[in-house]
Amino acid sequence: MLTATSIASSVIDEREGDTASSLARPASELTVVVPTLNERDNIVLFLEQLELALAGVAWEVIFVDDDSPDGTADAVRSIARHDGRVRCLQRIGRRGLSTACVEGVLASASPYVAVIDADLQHDERLLPKMLETLKNETCELAVGSRYVEGGGVGNWGARRVSMSGFATLLSRVICKANIADPMSGFFMVRREVFERAVRNLSGRGFKILLDLLASSPKPVRLKELPFQFRERQHGASKFDTLIAWQFGLMLVDKLIGQIAAARFALLALISLLGLVMHLSVLWTSLDVLGLSFVVSQAIATAAATTSNFLLDNLLRYHDQQIKEAWFLSTLPTSYLICGAGANVGIASYLFTAGNVWWLAGLSGATVSSIVQLYRLLGGRRTTPIIVA
Secondary structure (H helix, E strand, O other): OOOHHHHHHHHHHHHHHHHHHHHOOOOOOEEEEEEEOOOHHHHHHHHHHHHHHOOOOOEEEEEEEOOOOOOHHHHHHHHHOOOOOEEEEEOOOOOOHHHHHHHHHHOOOOOEEEEOOOOOOOOHHHHHHHHHHHHHOOOOEEEEEOOOOOOEOOOOOHHHHHHHHHHHHHHOOOOOOOOOOOOOOOEEEEHHHHHHHHHHOOOOOOOHHHHHHHHOOOOOOEEEEEOEOOOOOOOOOOOOHHHHHHHHHHHHHHHHOOHHHHHHHHHHHHHHHHHHHHHHHHHHHHHHOOOOHHHHHHHHHHHHHHHHHHHHHHHOOHHHOOOHHHHHHHHHHHHHHHHOOHHHHHHHHHHHHHOOHHHHHHHHHHHHHHHHHHHHOOOOOOOOOOOO
16 A cells, blocks of 8 residues: 555655656766866867867766966866867966876766876877777776877987987886886776876876876776877976976885975985085184174075975975965074074083084074974975074
8 A cells, every 4th residue: 555655755766767767868978087277278278189089989088177377277268168078177276287187087887988188198099099098908007108100209309319318217216007108198007007006196297197007006907009199289388307307206206105204305305405505604604704693604504494495485385385475474484493592592502501503503593493394294285494
């Protein structure tokens, strides 16, 4: 016998089923993840070429934009309003190609995921062949390669070719696969392979493929497919010396095994440079300029504080650098932390007691070092590491 409750429950189940059916749409077989920073002028042409290349494939594209000042995210969203295959993931307060790719992949559900740049230098016409390779062969990763037969780097100059070759040579130290182009930023991977490695990724720098290969708990079966590297259409290259520095940090991270170790090594390097700066300025102020120890210690503290503030801001916090007004407001705080009371006071007391200038100066600088290391090793950024 049907009760009012059972009838109501049946009606609700039918409505939920109808709603789920109405919301259902064909699932994407392939997600194309595109990290962007100031690529607004390339978006329309990129999507036109992507649609031509992937005709007949159930695909979606996720642009992961690092809050581009040129309005890249707005350009993507304006297209997404009329095309459900296009999505925008705008990140505020964080940057980096590798982490952008990770977030883009995790925001998708497709069984196959590709990573490609928006600058049109990668050949999107290779994507169908990559997909076919992963579906019909035993390999788990298809890589667009510039360094296998049929591939090329276009019209790169000798300097860039040499830099790429040297970086490729270095990458073999951590790479677990036999691959000619581990530095490629153009590849397609089975989702389960990515998920197997994602928690081990360092997320540093811009070479996500190398990070993936080095972080996988077991060797990845891969195949390299040749392509010719093309000229950028619009915008400027993102490569600079700081990205090269991040590449070095990723190598250190993978060699040592924990990012904290690499981070501590960088802190130690900055600290050592600060101590050298401090003692050099202290000696100059005492012996060359003939100033008193208290004044000399204060000058040395200010010099080392400024030097290390700049180094820390440049090297450790490339994506969060303090600039302009923030710089002027943050640096005085560092002076107070490193120079007020403890540093100069302890150094002056020890100098008066033993008259050994370098030991007294070093002791004062060490106090500042301990304070800053304590604050920064916890992972939160307050002021940069200062050793003065």
